[in-house]
Amino acid sequence: MAKAPVSIMIPTKDEEKNLPFAIASVTEWATDVFVLDSGSTDRTKEIAESMGAQFVFHQWQGYARSKNWGLDNLPFTTPWVFILDADELITPELRDEIIRITSDTTNDVAGYYINRFFIFLGKRIRHCGYYPSWNLRLLRRGKARYEEREVHEHMVVDGKVDYLKHDMEHNDRRGIAYSIAKHNHYSTLEAREYFKVLTSQSAADKGRLFGGSPVERRRWVKTVLWPKLPVRWVFRWVYMYFLRLGFMDGDVGFHFCLFLASYEHQIDLKLREMMVEYRQGQKK
Amino acid sequence: MTAPQDPERGMGVSPMHLQKSMGETPMPRKVACSVLLLTLNEEINLPRCLASLTWCDDIVVLDSFSTDRTVEICKAAGCRVIQRKFDNWSSHQNWAVSNIPFKYPWVYYSDADEVMPPELIQAVDAITSAPDRKAVAFGVRRKEMFWGRWLRHSSMYPIWILRLFRPEKIRWERLVNPVAVVDGPTVRLQRDIIHYSFSKGLHEWVEKHNKYAHFEAQEAMRVSKSGVDDFWGIFSVGDPLRRRKAMKAMSYRMPLRPLLRFIYMYFLKLGMLDGRPGLTYCRLIAMYEFFIDLNVKELRRREKSLPL
Numbered sequence: 121m122a123k124a125p126v127s128i129m130i131p132t133k134d135e136e137k138n139l140p141f142a143i144a145s146v147t148e149w150a151t152d153v154f155v156l157d158s159g160s161t162d163r164t165k166e167i168a169e170s171m172g173a174q175f176v177f178h179q180w181q182g183y184a185r186s187k188n189w190g191l192d193n194l195p196f197t198t199p200w201v202f203i204l205d206a207d208e209l210i211t212p213e214l215r216d217e218i219i220r221i222t223s224d225t226t227n228d229v230a231g232y233y234i235n236r237f238f239i240f241l242g243k244r245i246r247h248c249g250y251y252p253s254w255n256l257r258l259l260r261r262g263k264a265r266y267e268e269r270e271v272h273e274h275m276v277v278d279g280k281v282d283y284l285k286h287d288m289e290h291n292d293r294r295g296i297a298y299s300i301a302k303h304n305h306y307s308t309l310e311a312r313e314y315f316k317v318l319t320s321q322s323a324a325d326k327g328r329l330f331g332g333s334p335v336e337r338r339r340w341v342k343t344v345l346w347p348k349l350p351v352r353w354v355f356r357w358v359y360m361y362f363l364r365l366g367f368m369d370g371d372v373g374f375h376f377c378l379f380l381a382s383y384e385h386q387i388d389l390k391l392r393e394m395m396v397e398y399r400q401g402q403k404k
Numbered sequence: 405m406t407a408p409q410d411p412e413r414g415m416g417v418s419p420m421h422l423q424k425s426m427g428e429t430p431m432p433r434k435v436a437c438s439v440l441l442l443t444l445n446e447e448i449n450l451p452r453c454l455a456s457l458t459w460c461d462d463i464v465v466l467d468s469f470s471t472d473r474t475v476e477i478c479k480a481a482g483c484r485v486i487q488r489k490f491d492n493w494s495s496h497q498n499w500a501v502s503n504i505p506f507k508y509p510w511v512y513y514s515d516a517d518e519v520m521p522p523e524l525i526q527a528v529d530a531i532t533s534a535p536d537r538k539a540v541a542f543g544v545r546r547k548e549m550f551w552g553r554w555l556r557h558s559s560m561y562p563i564w565i566l567r568l569f570r571p572e573k574i575r576w577e578r579l580v581n582p583v584a585v586v587d588g589p590t591v592r593l594q595r596d597i598i599h600y601s602f603s604k605g606l607h608e609w610v611e612k613h614n615k616y617a618h619f620e621a622q623e624a625m626r627v628s629k630s631g632v633d634d635f636w637g638i639f640s641v642g643d644p645l646r647r648r649k650a651m652k653a654m655s656y657r658m659p660l661r662p663l664l665r666f667i668y669m670y671f672l673k674l675g676m677l678d679g680r681p682g683l684t685y686c687r688l689i690a691m692y693e694f695f696i697d698l699n700v701k702e703l704r705r706r707e708k709s710l711p712l
Contacts, residue, residue: 241698242705296698297618304610375698382691386610389684393606396551 124219126200126258127152129190130173133180135206136163137293143171145209149219151198156190184266184273196261203257207292208236214286218258221284230263230279231256239291240379243372249364250376256281257288303383311390317343318391319398352388357381435525437532437568438462438506439514441483442497444490446516447473448604454481456520459529462507466500492619494576501571508532511571517600518546524595528568540588541569547596550681558675558682558689564592564644580619583645606688613692621699624656625707661697666690 128146132139132155139155147153155168158180168175178189187203200222204210210218214234221227233254238245245251256264256275264277292299317325327339349355360366360377367373439460441453444467454477457463463483467474468490478485486504490496501511510532514520524544531537544567548559555561566574566584576582602609637643637650655661669675670686678685705711 241701242710296695296702297614300614300617300695300698301611304607304614308607375701378694379698382694385687385691386606389688390606392680392684393551 123151124149124200124222125198126150126202126218126222127154127194127196127198128202128204129154129156129187129194130204130206131183131187131190132157132160132164132168132206134160134162134164136160136167138206138291139164139167140171141209141291141293142204142206143168143173145211145215146202146204147172149215150202152196154190154194156186156194158186182268184268187273188266188268191261191265199261201259201261203259204288205290207294208288208290210288211286214284214288217284217286222258228280229282230260231275231277231281232258233281233283234258235284235287236290237287238376239289240376241296241372243369245369245373245376247364247368248360248366248373248377248380254283258284299379303379303386307383307386308390310387311394314343314347314387314391315394315398318347318395347391353381353384356384434461435459435529435532436508437510437512437528438464438508439512440500440504440506440571441465441478441514441516442468442500443470443474443478443516444468445470445472445474447477449516449600450474450477450481452519452600452603453514453516454478454483456525457514459525460512464500464504464506466496466504468496492579494578494582497576497582501574504571506571509570510568512568514567514597515599517603519598519600521596521598524593524597527593527595531568538589539591540573541566541584541586541590543567543590543592545594545596547598548685549598549600550602550685553679553681555675555678555682555685557673558669558678558685560669560673566590567597568593578623580616580623583649609688613688614695617692617695617699620696621703624696624700625703627653628656656700662690662693665693 128150130139130142130153135142143153143155153171153173155164155173155175157164157168157175157177159177165175176190176194178186178193180186181189191201202210202218221229221232234257235251236253236255238250238253256277259275259277260279263279264275266273267276320326325339326344327336327342329337329340329344332340346352357377357380360380361374366377369376437460439457439462441457441463443450443465446453447470454463461482463478463481465475465478465483465485467478467485467487469487475485475487488496488499497513510528512520512528531542543564545562546559546565547561548555566586569584569586570588573587575585575587577585635650635654637646638654640647640650655664658664666686666689669689670683675682675686
């Protein structure tokens with residue numbers, strides 16, 4: 121089979137469990153597969169090389185900067201680049217669409233958004249606010265870069281953008297224990313953020329409800345109102361399960377929404393723990 | 405010297421040597437009992453725990469390769485430190501009682517986040533200094549502490565656990581929350597130990613229970629597969645261990661298990677009388693049950709070789 125004029129870039133760090141699936145979904149039809157690694161200590165390199173991918177090490181500089189480094193410095197030979205996370209894969213339908221589009225010489229689009237669905241406990245999440253989820257991942261080389269910020273990086277495209285019809289899949293195969301550990305980690309960080317604002321003496325940190333700008337109002341909701349709401353995790357669950365139609369995903373939708381709610385629940389309890397310690401400290 | 409009172413027959417006068425353990429008196433006589441202490445990164449808890457174990461001159465620390473100052477602290481306190489890679493709870497503890505040469509015929513088991521109150525030390529002294537004991541293992545009650553408060557109701561006090569035993573007479577079952585199987589009579593000591601399960605904070609508590617949930621799910625799968633549901637065990641008044649085991653097995657068949665667990669602890673067992681820490685504790689345990697359920701779901705798919 122002639123290969124499509126697309127190279128795949130997969131950023132990794134300790135991805136031995138997921139990487140085989142990601143590479144297997146692209147290796148037969150993509151011209152080159154680059155695994156851009158930031159210092160794995162597991163079998164990531166071995167897997168990449170044994171499956172025919174090119175393994176490149178580059179020191180981690182944050183999501184946006186690392187990926188931009190890859191876009192600028194990897195020895196691409198194709199006009200198109202697809203950025204694939206190790207816990208994602210390209211479905212056969214999406215593959216056919218990518219091959220068709222990138223082989224079309226009259227095409228003048230610079231970047232494509234691709235929709236992504238989540239797999240939770242082996243089943244597809246089609247609602248819950250986690251779908252649709254559009255990400256710009258297929259781009260003409262040199263026409264798109266990540267905006268450099270710490271998290272929630274976005275792409276800036278020089279030219280026309282369009283949307284692909286078929287979905288890619290997100291499925292982290294490290295299992296539920298890994299997801300719980302991740303939630304534990306992030307909920308602690310999140311609780312610390314809330315704590316900082318709740319105990320802050322600075323009015324600017326808290327925003328304003330009345331008489332301020334919309335930005336100040338939004339900040340007030342996020343930093344003053346939201347952390348004080350009781351049973352936030354129930355709101356989160358109701359929002360995902362009912363308002364975002366999670367119930368249409370059946371049994372797995374119920375558990376998925378509850379799982380995300382348990383994340384909110386953890387933030388709540390950890391914030392409470394910090395406040396208990398803070399008040400004890402103040403009494404002394 | 406006053407003879408130690410038999411704790412099985414109620415409270416007595418404290419032995420002199422224990423009352424005078426501080427101050428200018430000469431070194432008190434040690435209690436004729438070894439201690440088995442299991443650790444993994446316990447530098448935070450160890451000072452408090454070891455301070456309650458000064459009565460012992462044979463503390464054996466079984467460490468699962470801590471990366472903090474655990475080993476250093478234990479050695480400085482004069483403990484013997486043995487390291488072994490942790491596999492699961494029962495196998496780890498069974499290895500300890502069958503391979504470690506203890507100085508005394510009796511062993512007191514402790515976790516690093518526990519504290520042994522003086523009343524219990526006196527009881528251990530009384531038991532181990534009497535020559536012929538029929539009983540080979542003794543149970544104590546555990547007091548769960550959270551945010552400075554004893555969770556009297558929500559922790560379902562008193563839960564009995566075996567802590568003092570003859571090592572050749574005891575083995576454990578289950579991958580997590582091990583259950584002791586004793587070859588010989590066991591006796592309940594009317595004494596408490598104090599458990600600071602939250603001493604490292606909620607982050608570590610969740611991390612710990614993430615691991616427990618993983619093992620508990622495997623246990624739940626094993627029980628449901630073996631089909632040994634002990635239905636009548638639920639009504640077993642005389643044998644609370646059997647009742648708890650049966651209820652646990654049964655509960656895995658119920659939908660909304662985390663919610664039921666919460667209602668049971670908070671309302672039926674009056675966890676609401678434990679104030680804010682009680683409510684938080686019940687919520688945490690419900691979340692932990694949810695983690696177990698998710699792990700069970702994942703295991704079921706793995707066993708059927710369904711895509712994950």
